[in-house]
Amino acid sequence: MEPKVLARGRLRPLLKIWKPGAVVTRVGDRRNKDVQSLLRHMKKEAGATSFLRITGAKDYYLGRGKYQRAVEMASQFPEIGWKLPLKRKPWESEHYSITIFEALSTAVSYIKWNVQTPHRGSGSVGPRETRNCPTT
Numbered sequence: 001m002e003p004k005v006l007a008r009g010r011l012r013p014l015l016k017i018w019k020p021g022a023v024v025t026r027v028g029d030r031r032n033k034d035v036q037s038l039l040r041h042m043k044k045e046a047g048a049t050s051f052l053r054i055t056g057a058k059d060y061y062l063g064r065g066k067y068q069r070a071v072e073m074a075s076q077f078p079e080i081g082w083k084l085p086l087k088r089k090p091w092e093s094e095h096y097s098i099t100i101f102e103a104l105s106t107a108v109s110y111i112k113w114n115v116q117t118p119h120r121g122s123g124s125v126g127p128r129e130t131r132n133c134p135t136t
Contacts, residue, residue: 007041015045022050026106054109066094070101077104 015023023046025039043051064072067087074081085095 004037004041006038007045011042011045015047022052024052024054024106024110026054026109052110054106054113066098066102069105070098073101073104073108076108080104 023042025042039053070084074084080100083097083100085097088094
């Protein structure tokens with residue numbers, strides 16, 4: 001599917017419903033043209049919302065599967081541990097609640113970066129600003 005269609009068709013309705021103050025995404029070191037195009041369209045759809053990209057060559061989660069990251073997040077945040085699904089078999093589809101843990105691990109990466117990095121001024125991210133945040 002084309003990146004423009006993905007951003008417009010899937011992201012726009014979510015932004016209208018939830019009206020987030022910031023959109024945070026972990027992109028790693030992807031230099032693929034489709035990924036870069038998708039990020040541009042996502043930023044455009046986010047509009048006045050801050051768009052924060054967490055990037056970096058040193059990825060703490062590199063080599064770990066989604067389930068291993070989810071288990072780690074469940075151990076750090078026992079309040080949501082009950083949402084952790086059983087490990088899936090290779091032929092099974094991914095359980096929908098895995099996205100909760102993926103979002104949490106992205107937020108944790110951003111918060112760690114934000115605490116460790118000095119900012120100019122108030123430290124807030126302005127509208128339509130993109131900040132590349134290396135993961136820890």
